[in-house]
Each structure stands twice: as structure tokens, then as C-alpha cells.
Amino acid sequence: MWDSEYAAQLLPAFLPAFAVTIGATITGFMLAVLFGLLFAIAGRSAAAPVRWASRSVVEFIRSTPLLVQAFFLYYSVPMLTPVAMPAFATGVLALGLHYGTYMSEVFRSGIDAVPRGQWEASTALHLSKRKTWISVILPQAIPPVIPVMGNYLIVIFKETPTLMAITLVELLLTAKTEASATYRVFEPYTIVGLLFLAVSLIFSLGIRRLEKKWSFGRENEKGGLR
Amino acid sequence: MNAPWLDWLPMLLDGTLITIQVALLSAVVSIVLSALAGLGSLSRYAVVRLISRAYVELFRACSLLVLLFWVYFALPFLQIELSKLMAGVLAIGLNIGAYGAEIVRSSVSAVSGGQREAGIALNLSGTQRMLRVILPQAAVRMVPPFGNLMIELLKSTSLVYFITLSDLTYEAMVLRNNYYVWTPYIFGLLLLIYFLISSCISLVSRLLERRLAVWR
Amino acid sequence: MRKAFAVLVAVPMLLASACGNNGGDTDTLTQAKKQGYITVGFANERPYAYKDENGNLTGEAVEIAKVILERLGVKEVKGELTEFTSLIAGLQAERFDMITAGMFINEDRCKAVKFADPEYSIGEALAVKAGNPLGLTSYTAIAGQPEVKVAVMAGAVEVDYLKASGVKEEQMLQVPDQDAAVSALQSGRADAMTMTGPALQSRLEAAGDSSLERVAEFEQPLVEGKSVRGYGATAFRLSDEAFQAAYNAELSKMKESGELLDILQQFGFTEQELPQDATAEQLCGG
Numbered sequence: 001m002w003d004s005e006y007a008a009q010l011l012p013a014f015l016p017a018f019a020v021t022i023g024a025t026i027t028g029f030m031l032a033v034l035f036g037l038l039f040a041i042a043g044r045s046a047a048a049p050v051r052w053a054s055r056s057v058v059e060f061i062r063s064t065p066l067l068v069q070a071f072f073l074y075y076s077v078p079m080l081t082p083v084a085m086p087a088f089a090t091g092v093l094a095l096g097l098h099y100g101t102y103m104s105e106v107f108r109s110g111i112d113a114v115p116r117g118q119w120e121a122s123t124a125l126h127l128s129k130r131k132t133w134i135s136v137i138l139p140q141a142i143p144p145v146i147p148v149m150g151n152y153l154i155v156i157f158k159e160t161p162t163l164m165a166i167t168l169v170e171l172l173l174t175a176k177t178e179a180s181a182t183y184r185v186f187e188p189y190t191i192v193g194l195l196f197l198a199v200s201l202i203f204s205l206g207i208r209r210l211e212k213k214w215s216f217g218r219e220n221e222k223g224g225l226r
Numbered sequence: 227m228n229a230p231w232l233d234w235l236p237m238l239l240d241g242t243l244i245t246i247q248v249a250l251l252s253a254v255v256s257i258v259l260s261a262l263a264g265l266g267s268l269s270r271y272a273v274v275r276l277i278s279r280a281y282v283e284l285f286r287a288c289s290l291l292v293l294l295f296w297v298y299f300a301l302p303f304l305q306i307e308l309s310k311l312m313a314g315v316l317a318i319g320l321n322i323g324a325y326g327a328e329i330v331r332s333s334v335s336a337v338s339g340g341q342r343e344a345g346i347a348l349n350l351s352g353t354q355r356m357l358r359v360i361l362p363q364a365a366v367r368m369v370p371p372f373g374n375l376m377i378e379l380l381k382s383t384s385l386v387y388f389i390t391l392s393d394l395t396y397e398a399m400v401l402r403n404n405y406y407v408w409t410p411y412i413f414g415l416l417l418l419i420y421f422l423i424s425s426c427i428s429l430v431s432r433l434l435e436r437r438l439a440v441w442r
Numbered sequence: 443m444r445k446a447f448a449v450l451v452a453v454p455m456l457l458a459s460a461c462g463n464n465g466g467d468t469d470t471l472t473q474a475k476k477q478g479y480i481t482v483g484f485a486n487e488r489p490y491a492y493k494d495e496n497g498n499l500t501g502e503a504v505e506i507a508k509v510i511l512e513r514l515g516v517k518e519v520k521g522e523l524t525e526f527t528s529l530i531a532g533l534q535a536e537r538f539d540m541i542t543a544g545m546f547i548n549e550d551r552c553k554a555v556k557f558a559d560p561e562y563s564i565g566e567a568l569a570v571k572a573g574n575p576l577g578l579t580s581y582t583a584i585a586g587q588p589e590v591k592v593a594v595m596a597g598a599v600e601v602d603y604l605k606a607s608g609v610k611e612e613q614m615l616q617v618p619d620q621d622a623a624v625s626a627l628q629s630g631r632a633d634a635m636t637m638t639g640p641a642l643q644s645r646l647e648a649a650g651d652s653s654l655e656r657v658a659e660f661e662q663p664l665v666e667g668k669s670v671r672g673y674g675a676t677a678f679r680l681s682d683e684a685f686q687a688a689y690n691a692e693l694s695k696m697k698e699s700g701e702l703l704d705i706l707q708q709f710g711f712t713e714q715e716l717p718q719d720a721t722a723e724q725l726c727g728g
Binding site: 233236237240299302307390392396397399400401402403404405406407409 | 486488492493494495496497523524525528531535536537619620621624625645648649650651
């Protein structure tokens with residue numbers, strides 16, 4: 001059933017693919033943090049239209065599949081605009097936007113936990129809006145939510161295979177290509193499955209350590225673990 | 227030029243029905259698994275606790291798409307042959323069920339404590355306590371996160387496209403093959419349809435929440 | 443003469459094997475006749491096998507198969523949509539009983555499936571940006587410009603032809619379906635796209651984009667010094683020899699009567715694309 005020799009042959013092909021998967025995970029995560037902050041801050045804007053627009057965008061993105069969003073960005077956007085990004089850039093943008101909406105909820109809970117007095121104090125000190133956010137609110141809002149953010153790093157990692165639909169040559173697509181060349185599917189898919197399992201288990205163990213160490217025993221965001 | 231929207235409707239409708247079918251079936255599988263593994267995590271038997279925890283940890287760590295590929299393409303090599311529909315429902319159900327189990331576990335343990343003691347004081351048996359006292363209260367807490375989870379489930383049904391099950395996403399790709407120049411509209415419409423179905427799910431979840439809140 | 447001989451041999455063989463299989467009940471054709479339908483695997487590729495705008499299964503390979511199967515006593519053909527790269531695995535796993543995707547016969551695939559005789563024969567084609575700014579007229583021309591990218595369907599024979607012509611793996615953008623290749627060329631993610639002639643023609647017509655053009659003076663690729671021509675055929679499981687023989691017998695009748703050409707022409711093929719006397723056996727290198 002299991003052909004170790006064949007499995008060993010596969011490894012050289014998986015190495016660069018693993019690098020792509022990790023690269024997409026990290027870039028996607030950084031974009032998600034960035035978009036998450038933008039959505040969270042815009043969601044608290046004093047201007048009602050900005051608030052409304054930000055919340056609608058978040059709602060829409062959260063309610064539709066990442067796969068279809070990736071298709072839209074990869075196939076539709078170049079036909080509507082002169083912008084045609086390659087698969088990697090499109091893929092991480094899709095991941096960033098999609099998980100940015102989840103991240104904005106995480107940040108929102110962190111921001112809400114900052115005592116009202118801090119806002120009032122900033123006003124009393126005549127700090128600008130920008131200064132208030134950057135020097136007062138965010139430094140207090142972000143550290144408590146870092147473990148939850150870490151969970152999303154794992155979630156994004158697990159979602160990268162979706163990007164094979166837009167020709168990103170990551171682990172799963174590599175497994176598929178190998179399988180179609182040899183008609184042996186068991187080894188490539190099993191190796192990739194175990195790889196994903198191992199990486200995300202190790203990661204979540206690390207995050208749990210982090211959580212304990214910081215002793216923020218907060219519950220995870222509702223339903224937000226995917 | 228106007229997009230031939232009307233010509234697309236029959237195929238999109240077919241696809242929507244398949245998507246809903248996959249979603250409903252995997253919802254059933256995942257809810258059953260959530261209840262079993264969620265309550266199992268709180269069982270007084272160590273073996274049951276262990277199995278429940280192993281299931282939750284394993285399937286939460288698993289990438290759904292990789293799992294789907296494995297179930298559909300690799301399992302036949304172990305002589306387990308599933309149809310596309312079964313493979314999709316099983317993979318999605320197993321994956322979402324692991325998240326649902328955590329919701330069940332945390333909601334039940336949140337109401338336990340004092341309520342449990344009150345139940346004992348009233349001379350209720352273990353089963354009675356669970357069914358009459360703890361579960362109804364836990365259910366109220368579970369509804370909103372389960373509503374979110376079902377939206378996640380709906381979104382993940384789009385992955386069955388990869389095993390060429392003719393769901394909404396796949397039918398849109400077939401449409402694209404027939405109406406290539408309308409690609410942007412086809413994908414735009416596809417996003418919109420998913421958004422509508424998601425909105426229905428959150429509506430139902432909110433109604434249910436209100437219903438249950440009355441009992442509280 | 444040879445064909446008539448083949449029929450003479452095939453029919454008794456089929457009868458013999460049908461009788462022989464009465465007990466086993468593993469013969470796919472017998473089973474299909476009994477249940478009244480057969481399931482075929484296809485990959486949604488024009489013009490070979492695809493779902494049309496009404497969701498119906500059609501295409502050159504499918505229509506030929508429908509005619510033959512009806513004559514063999516199988517009334518209905520059900521389609522199982524599968525990605526091209528998974529067709530052979532799906533056939534082996536018995537998710538469907540034959541592949542009607544206009545799949546090219548090649549030696550590797552012959553080890554995994556049993557091909558019927560070819561139903562058409564075609565060459566490759568290349569499409570580029572209008573005016574062919576990079577002067578790409580062959581696969582070797584692509585190999586000569588390492589920065590050029592070419593979109594090609596994953597798992598298709600073109601990948602091997604490109605490799606044999608010296609095109610590097612990094613130059614290939616392997617896409618999951620035909621439309622993805624068109625998108626790649628339109629958006630500039632690739633500088634060229636290649637697929638079989640009729641497929642490429644159908645996609646360019648569908649795109650209706652004047653910024654793309656088919657390379658008229660395209661040189662067919664050479665593999666080991668020989669000009670390649672693809673021969674597309676229906677495929678069966680290796681064990682379905684009797685089924686394949688019966689299918690071949692009917693196919694050769696259709697070739698002779700001109701019925702085959704009629705069907706092919708409905709899907710944009712011409713007389714030049716008839717398979718002539720090529721057989722699966724020759725093409726498998728047997």
C-alpha cells in the first residue's frame with residue numbers, strides 16, 4: 001500500500017512548494033493584520049458613512065467563500081480593470097482581505113477592552129486622533145489579543161490550499177501534479193495531509209503556551225476559529 | 227450589450243440546490259458530531275473524553291481542502307469508495323463538527339456549576355439535570371456561535387468544486403466556459419448568491435436566538 | 443479489408459466473452475446493458491466533451507460514444523464531470539466506466555487504460571497577443587526565450603511536448619481549465635497559450651478578443667525527431683477488453699459510412715482531422 005521509495009522521491013518536489021505555502025501564509029497573515037486594523041478603526045470612525053461602509057464590506061466578505069473571492073480577484077478584476085496580479089499576489093490579497101474581516105473583530109474586542117478613561121485622558125491631553133490610536137489605544141488593545149491573532153495564523157495556513165484554484169503552486173497542487181503524473185495518489189496526498197497536520201498542531205501548541213504564559217484566559221472569538 | 231442573466235438562471239439554480247443539499251447534509255453530520263464530541267469532552271469516563279478531545283484536536287488542525295482531497299482521491303486506495311457528495315459531506319461535516327464540539331463544550335460548562343448543584347438539590351437524576359436544566363440554558367448560548375459556524379459551513383461547501391461536484395461554484399465555472407466574455411458578471415453574481423444564502427442563515431439564527439431567549 | 447476482418451474477429455470474441463462472463467457479472471458492457479445506462483467521465487473541454495449552456499452533456503467524443511453505445515444496446519449515457527488530471531484515476535476507481543474526453547493516446551496512458559481506436563487526429567495550436575510581438579511560432583521559439591511564459595492545461599500532453607522542445611518547467615503556467623489559459627494570456631500572466639487546434643479555435647471565438655490571435659504559421663512540435671500529431675480516443679479499464687473490441691467494431695463502421703466525419707464536423711473538425719488508419723495498438727507502441 002505505502003511505497004516508501006516513491007514517497008522519498010516526492011520530497012524534493014514538496015520542498016519549494018512548502019516554501020510557497022509558508023510564504024503565502026505569512027504574507028497573507030500580515031495583510032490580514034493590516035486590513036483588520038483598517039476595518040476596525042474605520043468601524044469606529046466618527047463619520048457614519050465610513051462606519052457603515054466598513055461594516056458592510058466586512059459583512060459581505062465574511063459571508064462569501066474565499067475561493068470565489070480568489071476567482072473574482074484573479075479572473076474578473078483583470079477584465080474590469082487594467083490590473084492583473086500574478087497568482088501569489090492575488091492569493092495573499094484574497095487571504096488578507098478575507099481574514100482581515102475576522103481580524104477586525106479580534107481588534108475590535110481588544111479596543112473595546114481599553115478603558116473609556118484612556119480615550120478621555122487622550123482628549124484632555126489634546127492628542128490628535130492619530131496620536132491617540134498609535135500611542136495610547138493600540139498599544140493597550142493589541143497585546144491581549146495576540147494569542148487569538150496567532151490562531152488566525154494557523155487558520156490562514158490551513159486555507160492556503162484553496163489558492164491552488166488560481167494556479168498557485170503550493171503543497172496540495174504539487175501533490176496533485178505528482179499524482180497525475182504517476183497515477184499514484186495515495187502517497188502524495190497522505191504526505192501533504194500529515195505535513196499540514198504536523199505544522200498546525202505544533203503551531204497551536206506554541207500558541208497555547210503563549211496563552212498560558214500571558215494568562216489571558218479569554219474565550220476565543222465566537223465561531224471565529226476557522 | 228446586456229448580460230444574458232436569464233439564460234444563466236437554470237444552471238445557477240441547479241448549482242444552488244446542490245450547494246444547499248451539501249450544506250444541509252454536512253450540517254446534520256457536523257451537529258451530531260458536535261453534540262457527541264462536545265458532551266463527550268465533559269464525560270466522566272476518561273476514554274470518552276480522550277476520544278472526543280482527539281477528534282476535536284485532530285480535525286481542527288486539519289486543512290479542510292486537504293482532507294477533502296484525501297477522502298475523495300486517496301481513500302479509494304484503501305478500498306473505501308465514496309461518491310462526490312458523500313466525500314464532500316463527510317469532509318465538511320468532520321471539519322465543522324470539531325469546531326461545533328468546542329461551542330457545545332464551552333456553552334455547557336458555562337452553565338454547569340451552580341445549576342448542577344441546584345439540580346442535585348432538587349433530586350434530579352444526571353440525565354434529567356442534563357436534559358431539563360443544563361442543555362436548555364446552554365442551547366441559548368450556543369445559537370449565535372452556531373449561526374456563525376453554519377455560515378462557515380456554507381462557505382466551505384464551495385470547496386467541493388475541487389472534486390467537480392456540480393455545486394454553485396462549479397456551475398458558475400461551466401457558465402464561464404459557455405459565456406467567457408461575461409466572466410466578471412458571473413463571478414459577481416456568484417458572490418451575491420452566496421451572500422444571500424449566508425444572510426438567510428444569519429436571519430434564521432437570529433430568529434432562533436430570540437425564540438430561545440423568551441424561554442429563558 | 444482489414445477493418446472488415448477486425449469486425450469478423452471482434453464480434454465472435456465479444457459473444458464468447460459475454461457468455462463467459464455470465465457467471466462473473468464483471469463485464470462492464472453487460473452490466474451497462476442490464477441497467478440501461480453507462481456513466482462516462484469527461485473534463486468539460488470544448489469541443490471534446492462539455493456541458494453546454496443548458497447543462498447538457500455534449501461534445502465530439504460524447505456524441506460518438508452515444509451513437510456507438512446505443513448500437514451496443516446501452517440507451518442512456520450519464521456524464522461524470524471530472525478534472526482532466528483525475529480522469530484516469532476515476533476510471534480505475536470505477537467512478538465511471540469509460541472516458542469520453544477526446545483523450546490522446548500515449549504510451550504512458552496505455553499502461554493505465556485500454557484505449558479504443560482513435561476517433562480524430564489533430565495538431566497543436568498556439569495563441570499569442572495580436573501581432574505576435576515576441577515572434578513565437580513554435581515550442582522551440584518559446585524555449586529560446588527563457589523569460590516567455592506559456593499557459594498550458596495541467597496534465598495535458600502539451601506539457602510533455604513543451605518539455606521535449608526544451609521549454610523549462612518555470613516557463614509553464616499550468617492551468618486547471620481552458621478558460622484559465624485564455625485569462626492568463628489576456629491578462630499578460632502568460633505570453634502564449636497552447637492547446638489542441640479545435641480547442642484553441644473554440645476558446646478564441648468565445649473570448650472574441652481582438653488583442654489575441656492564433657499563430658497561423660505554427661510549427662508542430664517534434665518529439666524524438668518525429669512531428670507529433672495527437673490521436674484522441676475513448677478509454678476503458680484495462681480489464682474491459684471485450685467492451686473495447688465491440689466499441690472498435692462499431693467505430694470502424696462509422697468511419698467507413700462517413701458518420702464519424704458528420705459528427706466531427708458539427709464540432710468544428712474537418713476531413714483533415716480524421717484518424718485515417720491509425721489504431722490504438724500502433725499508438726501505444728505495441
